[in-house]
Amino acid sequence: MEEGTIAALSTPLGRGGIAVIRISGDLAQTITKEIIEGVPEKIIDRKAVHSFITESGKRIEECVYTFFRSPNSYTGEDIVEISIHSNPHLSEAVLNLVFGRGAREALPGEFTYRAFKNNKIDLIQAESVNELINANSKYYAEMKFGNLEGKLSIFLEDLKKELVNLAVKVESIIEFQEDQSLEEIEFTPELESSIKGISRIISGYRFNEVLDKGLKVIIVGKANVGKSSLFNSLLLEERSITSSIPGTTRDFIREKIFIEGYPVELMDVAGINSGSVDDIEKLGISRSLDLVKDSDAVIFLLDGSIDLDDNDRSIYDLIKEKEQIIFINKSDNLKDGVIESVSEEFNSSKVFQLSVLNNTGMEKVYEFIASIINEIGEDKAEISVNLRQKNLLMEISDSLINVKRMIKAGKTDIELTAEEVRTCVTNIGRLLGEVTNEDILGKIFSNFCVGK
Ligand SMILES: Nc1nc2c(ncn2[C@@H]2O[C@H](COP(=O)(O)OP(=O)(O)O)[C@@H](O)[C@H]2O)c(=O)[nH]1
Ligand SMILES: [Mg+2]
CATH class of the missing domain: 3.40.50.300 (P-loop containing nucleotide triphosphate hydrolases)
Structure with a gap:
């Protein structure tokens, strides 16, 4: 996805109470000033203001606009959200005014993509946004909201810290000790409980599917x-x-x-x-x-x-x-x-x-x-995962079990242990989106709707 100021209708196209047009990027402020009446030189941050949209000096619609100054916005960029009456012709007219002043139409999921790129959210949270929007039941929506709030991310961040500590210990033995043995290294209770935690999350996957697809x-x-x-x-x-x-x-x-x-x-x-x-x-x-x-x-x-x-x-x-x-x-x-x-x-x-x-x-x-x-629900987990997340978690679990086995064995190929720990950390990075590849990102964000 490219740079530039993007805009889109963030509500469904149709007739209803309110439509919200969202603009994100450097031009958000100037465009707002150009198309809305009486916007002060320095727009007030995070305050809903009532005004009018104008076209060639003529009022065409009433509006309420809210400005979110970078970095304190959804995308991390300057954002303005303009609420108007929801009518497809009006939405199109206002968007055309915005596009005529240098913004371009946002790609599917581009606002959330920018939030991810600007480290406002990690990849799991980005996925959760779309999963929440598309949830087919209240239960599933609640699960995904949990991940949006960071339930899975925090679990993984904690595990990563533990693994990094372990890696430091293993690497220092490799660097500094004559006796290349893992005997003094402990597979901590935290790591132990992570294996159990992951296993619970994976067994809960089927129930999640039921909650989503029925x-x-x-x-x-x-x-x-x-x-x-x-x-x-x-x-x-x-x-x-x-x-x-x-x-x-x-x-x-x-x-x-x-x-x-x-x-x-x-x-x-x-x-x-x-x-x-x-x-x-x-x-x-x-x-x-x-x-x-x-x-x-x-x-x-x-x-x-x-x-x-x-x-x-x-x-x-x-x-x-x-x-x-x-x-x-x-x-x-x-x-x-x-x-x-x-x-x-x-x-x-x-x-x-x-x-x-x-x-x-x-x-x-x-x-x-x-x-x-209810039987399937007996395996219900506190944290829900999608297929991508489940597959990576399975790899992480395999690595953890391997590391545990090597540490318990004591005398073993310590280089191999170090490598397994690194693999585990990399896979956590993949889950969180710290390690990415464009294909995967493309696949994730192209499933979003425009405007989110
Ligand atoms: N007596 C009686 N007739 C039923 C009952 N349930 C369905 N039927 C009748 O059985 C016929 C076939 O029903 P239908 O639902 O089309 O069967 P299907 O071919 O299995 O889909 C219809 O005339 C229904 O009214 C029932 O509980 N008692
Ligand atoms: Mg029938």
Whole structure:
């Protein structure tokens, strides 16, 4: 990303109460003076001021502007934020005034990139800004806010200090001692607890994913068992087409619902019928199988008004290894002997009766989903990580365990130990963004929206 003064609309383009236009860079002050009425020679810092935007001497809009003098701003540069009424035409008009005076449009994430480059925040915090904005649940947003506040960064900074101390000791043995042995070196309790801390963070990763993307729950069963009815009932709206003609749901439908505040991605798919019909439905069926593989949990529906058949059996074979629950639906119209044969053939501890039509037995569905989330949540960590962070943490943990082993062994290749400690410190630097490569930065910041 280049230099220069940048500007962008920091709020979504649309109609609403307020739109905020943000300008960052050396020209922020002069541009403000040129386009806003009555701005004093020396703009007052950090004070919201009411005024008017002018174009060719004519007032075109009312505004409130706030100036943040460098270095005490988000980017570390001079920033001005101008609030106007949110209307796409007005926002564009004001931005054009700004661009006409030497600022250029900010690239995605460029404000945050500058904050990072100017050491206002580290790379983990920069990532957290975007993760917070894109969070799909309150829980996930809270986790990411924790990292924005520095939870993960502080943990890593502390670990780095410990490792640097250790490195100094190891290096001094290499430099000054006859006996090149690690026997006098201690793998400190702080380092010991860091290994545990990292392990907790890594095990909590799956729960984070659930908090962000939702637990993937798929409803399966042969055609006409009531999958779409259940899906709709969980969604509390008529989203999926239900019909008494088998095979109506040709593709899959995915919707986000919340159970106990946790996001759940619910899928209603084509019936998996083995002796199946036309090509479109076959396509749907093979997609269903992929979706089953990719899901976290399966709800398997049976039709209690008819006898168990080979379709049910072959579907059970496909899902029996997954986390699953079995419901005998249409319990309002139960056929004699069905419950017995289902309990006999399938995992009987997980068979329940359901009538989507009469809304009975539904609580068991919620209970099942919640119990899986809670189980995953047992590994919940105080600190959350994304994939990049998790992968680096795994490397750091491996190095730490190696260093520990070498120190405990005492007589070992001390140069190798020193190198392992250095690798560990470098990887912490990578995590924090002290050691960077442009590709990684590009990848991280290009995911941002413009204006952040
Ligand atoms: N009697 C009864 N009928 C149901 C129940 N749940 C669904 N149905 C009916 O079964 C038929 C097929 O339902 P649908 O949800 O489209 O099944 P899908 O093919 O598995 O998606 C529809 O006519 C529903 O009204 C239930 O609990 N009891
Ligand atoms: Mg259906």
